[in-house]
Amino acid sequence: DGGITQSPKYLFRKEGQNVTLSCEQNLNHDAMYWYRQDPGQGLRLIYYSQIVNDFQKGDIAEGYSVSREKKESFPLTVTSAQKNPTAFYLCASNPGGTSGRGDNEQFFGPGTRLTVL
C-alpha cells in the first residue's frame, strides 16, 4: 500500500524535553510538509522540503527543527524552545518538489497528537 505513515499516534512529553515525530512516505514524492493544528483551527505550516537535503521554514518554525536526509523521511523535532507544543501534528507530501510537475495536491498522514504534561 502506498501512503504516508506517522508515528506515534499519541505522544506525551514532559516540559523541557525534546521529542521527534516520525513521517515516512512511499509515494516517491519530492515535497514534504509539517503542519500544526490547534483545536477548532486550520493548519499552520511549520516546515517544508521540496527536495532531499533542503528545507524551508514555514509560518511558525520557531521551536521546531527538521531534517531531510532521505526522500522517504521527514522527521520533526519539537524542542524545549517551543513554549506551547500541545497540538495535533500533520505530515503531508506531494509529487511536485522543485520539478513543479503536477498540481500541488497534498497527501496527508493520520497525524500525531502531542501533549505536554
Added chain:
Amino acid sequence: SQQGEEDPQALSIQEGENATMNCSYKTSINNLQWYRQNSGRGLVHLILIRSNEREKHSGRLRVTLDTSKKSSSLLITASRAADTASYFCATAPSGGYQKVTFGTGTKLQVIP
C-alpha cells in the same frame, strides 16, 4: 496569517439536504483546493480548481471559483451522515507554487 476564511464556521443539516460552504481568500492564486477532515484524522483531498476554471464537479461535489471576488464555494448535494466532517479550503498562491495555505474550516454535521 490564514489565507482562506471559510463561512460558515459550523453547519448542521438534515440528511438529504444540500450543504454549501464558502471560502474567501486575499491574494492571487494558482489554484484552490478543498479538503475534508474526519475528527482526529488526517486531511483528504477532495477537489482542485485552477485559477482559469470557474466550476468543477466530482460526484456529489460541485466547486465554483470567482477570482474577481476571490471566493470559492463547495456544494455537497444529497448529503449523508457520512459527510459529517470538517471541510477546509487551501490556496496555492501564484509564484509560491509548492506552498498552500489552509483556511480555518467549516464543521459540517449531517443529522440522519
